[in-house]
Amino acid sequence: MGNRKCGKQSFQFENPPVITAWASVAGKKEAEGPLGKTFDITNDDAYFGEKSWEQGEKKMQQIALDTLLKKAGIAAKEIGVVFSGDLLNQCIGSSFTLRNMGIPHVGLYGACSTMAESLMMASMAVGGGFSDNVVAMTSSHFASSERQYRFPLGYGGQRTPTAQWTVTGSGAALVCQKGKGPKITGCTIGTVTDLGIKDANNMGAAMAPAALATIRAHFEDMKVSAENFDLIVTGDLGQLGKEALLTLASREGLDLGGKVADCGTLVFDLLKQDVHSGGSGCGCSAITLCGYLLEKIANGKLSKILFCGTGALLSPTSTQQGLPIPGVCHAVSLYGG
Amino acid sequence: MGNRKCGKQSFQFENPPVITAWASVAGKKEAEGPLGKTFDITNDDAYFGEKSWEQGEKKMQQIALDTLLKKAGIAAKEIGVVFSGDLLNQCIGSSFTLRNMGIPHVGLYGACSTMAESLMMASMAVGGGFSDNVVAMTSSHFASSERQYRFPLGYGGQRTPTAQWTVTGSGAALVCQKGKGPKITGCTIGTVTDLGIKDANNMGAAMAPAALATIRAHFEDMKVSAENFDLIVTGDLGQLGKEALLTLASREGLDLGGKVADCGTLVFDLLKQDVHSGGSGCGCSAITLCGYLLEKIANGKLSKILFCGTGALLSPTSTQQGLPIPGVCHAVSLYGG
Numbered sequence: 001m002g003n004r005k006c007g008k009q010s011f012q013f014e015n016p017p018v019i020t021a022w023a024s025v026a027g028k029k030e031a032e033g034p035l036g037k038t039f040d041i042t043n044d045d046a047y048f049g050e051k052s053w054e055q056g057e058k059k060m061q062q063i064a065l066d067t068l069l070k071k072a073g074i075a076a077k078e079i080g081v082v083f084s085g086d087l088l089n090q091c092i093g094s095s096f097t098l099r100n101m102g103i104p105h106v107g108l109y110g111a112c113s114t115m116a117e118s119l120m121m122a123s124m125a126v127g128g129g130f131s132d133n134v135v136a137m138t139s140s141h142f143a144s145s146e147r148q149y150r151f152p153l154g155y156g157g158q159r160t161p162t163a164q165w166t167v168t169g170s171g172a173a174l175v176c177q178k179g180k181g182p183k184i185t186g187c188t189i190g191t192v193t194d195l196g197i198k199d200a201n202n203m204g205a206a207m208a209p210a211a212l213a214t215i216r217a218h219f220e221d222m223k224v225s226a227e228n229f230d231l232i233v234t235g236d237l238g239q240l241g242k243e244a245l246l247t248l249a250s251r252e253g254l255d256l257g258g259k260v261a262d263c264g265t266l267v268f269d270l271l272k273q274d275v276h277s278g279g280s281g282c283g284c285s286a287i288t289l290c291g292y293l294l295e296k297i298a299n300g301k302l303s304k305i306l307f308c309g310t311g312a313l314l315s316p317t318s319t320q321q322g323l324p325i326p327g328v329c330h331a332v333s334l335y336g337g
Numbered sequence: 338m339g340n341r342k343c344g345k346q347s348f349q350f351e352n353p354p355v356i357t358a359w360a361s362v363a364g365k366k367e368a369e370g371p372l373g374k375t376f377d378i379t380n381d382d383a384y385f386g387e388k389s390w391e392q393g394e395k396k397m398q399q400i401a402l403d404t405l406l407k408k409a410g411i412a413a414k415e416i417g418v419v420f421s422g423d424l425l426n427q428c429i430g431s432s433f434t435l436r437n438m439g440i441p442h443v444g445l446y447g448a449c450s451t452m453a454e455s456l457m458m459a460s461m462a463v464g465g466g467f468s469d470n471v472v473a474m475t476s477s478h479f480a481s482s483e484r485q486y487r488f489p490l491g492y493g494g495q496r497t498p499t500a501q502w503t504v505t506g507s508g509a510a511l512v513c514q515k516g517k518g519p520k521i522t523g524c525t526i527g528t529v530t531d532l533g534i535k536d537a538n539n540m541g542a543a544m545a546p547a548a549l550a551t552i553r554a555h556f557e558d559m560k561v562s563a564e565n566f567d568l569i570v571t572g573d574l575g576q577l578g579k580e581a582l583l584t585l586a587s588r589e590g591l592d593l594g595g596k597v598a599d600c601g602t603l604v605f606d607l608l609k610q611d612v613h614s615g616g617s618g619c620g621c622s623a624i625t626l627c628g629y630l631l632e633k634i635a636n637g638k639l640s641k642i643l644f645c646g647t648g649a650l651l652s653p654t655s656t657q658q659g660l661p662i663p664g665v666c667h668a669v670s671l672y673g674g
């Protein structure tokens with residue numbers, strides 16, 4: 001019957017692509033968090049041996065890619081294409097990672113939704129028969145994000161209670177036509193949604209409406225409900241964004257069945273790690289997926305999850321010009337192999 | 338036989354997707370150039386009626402999308418997905434265009450290669466059976482680019498002879514499973530290539546090696562040569578970048594058959610318009626394709642072209658940190674219907 005478009009925003013596969021390998025790299029604070037033991041590589045050095053935080057972020061992606069290839073037992077030249085992006089201006093974390101490696105690269109920008117976005121595009125490339133051994137990858141870095149989006153770290157600015165802490169980490173997943181591992185059974189492409197939130201220190205609230213819209217679209221397009229999943233994992237809404245999502249869902253009568261977990265609250269201990277509303281950044285959902293969730297699916301502890309990557313599509317320029325923060329959320333349905 | 342991966346970087350379709358409609362929006366300088374008459378909408382106001390250049394750029398994309406829908410005779414809700422990106426930090430030109438429109442959106446970052454990149458992804462979505470009525474879109478704006486990448490315009494900085502002029506314009510193309518129009522017969526995904534060029538005012542030279550690598554890969558993967566095309570259109574290398582490409586090709590023995598034209602030299606009159614090495618920016622190849630080239634294919638004046646979008650994957654941060662400029666080039670093969 002072939003691949004097919006489902007409803008308004010979703011699609012599913014004739015032969016569901018398989019995530020045959022995954023890898024995660026994380027920084028010091030992430031290693032100290034509740035998921036610390038699930039990451040492949042951690043490093044106490046925020047520079048990852050490089051001269052700048054931006055280059056350190058690039059280094060994390062290189063390590064994630066190397067680790068992925070080792071775990072999968074394939075060579076770089078066997079990669080069909082890498083779909084990747086990050087939060088740095090002009091996505092230099094991603095493009096510099098692949099410099100002169102001879103690997104086809106499609107650059108994405110989806111802010112913190114990039115892990116889900118790249119997985120979705122990888123599944124399209126593989127499921128459509130256009131490529132194989134396709135990598136979905138992203139990264140974020142606390143220090144490079146702070147100085148780009150907010151204040152120089154040396155300024156010592158106070159963080160508001162609604163602020164989130166950008167995860168220092170990179171995650172990569174290998175999507176193949178055949179093999180053993182979690183299957184991508186369908187995806188829902190997000191729409192750009194905003195309800196007028198303008199506080200760049202409250203991105204969870206800005207992204208919650210997008211998460212709700214995409215989960216609803218996935219349910220409607222795929223004719224499923226919360227009952228079909230063990231977990232609906234958003235990320236990275238943080239504690240306040242997650243509460244906003246639950247409130248909005250309840251107000252609009254969408255039953256989430258108590259299944260919602262958020263990568264921003266999974267990756268850090270919110271009481272002990274001084275991260276205020278939780279984790280954020282492309283790396284947040286990336287290392288939670290590629291360190292913790294995929295492992296849980298592979299070993300049978302989770303069987304069906306809806307992975308909903310959320311992104312706040314703001315820039316310092318749009319905020320300075322007084323504009324609200326549009327959000328987006330892409331959903332990927334993952335089933336045990 | 339289905340869609341298939343060809344060689345190392347390319348893919349082709351069982352049923353080639355069709356570009357059934359296209360639209361272009363351009364600024365004053367572009368309207369005064371050699372292709373002025375081919376654009377759907379032009380405007381002398383650099384703000385396009387908005388309060389900032391960035392919002393003006395967003396407005397151009399909105400006009401391009403509206404014009405595309407009118408020309409295609411479809412409603413916004415019939416769009417399957419929009420693949421789009423731009424040069425602004427965090428791609429706010431693209432995401433703000435689609436705010437609250439209810440249209441599925443996949444954000445891309447490919448610098449000036451975005452028109453080719455978005456067309457390639459649209460063809461994957463359509464050719465793979467995942468969606469239909471898919472839009473590929475991008476934009477750039479001289480003034481928003483200058484202040485973001487170089488100096489504030491009011492500073493009156495002198496431009497070097499190798500500098501290019503960022504095109505103010507937006508192009509959009511509608512890719513469908515069926516219909517009348519130029520067909521996308523195959524694509525080659527670019528690799529990130531750099532030979533160590535560090536001069537951010539000589540991006541043509543930085544992108545030329547990527548263009549060469551992708552054209553060579555397309556020829557090898559698809560088993561074709563320059564003879565199979567009426568035109569090999571790069572963009573935006575500019576005059577100097579085009580010369581660099583021809584020199585490199587000749588040195589490496591790749592026969593381009595005298596077929597190379599560059600969007601950066603087509604869109605402006607280099608002798609009369611004071612643009613130094615030619616046009617640049619995502620909008621450059623976008624309006625040249627969506628204003629001029631697709632029309633030529635549709636009316637039979639061109640029958641087969643290889644559209645090679647080139648992008649310089651630098652950011653002001655990478656330049657300030659002394660890093661070279663990686664380039665990328667994605668190629669889309671377009672045949673008359």
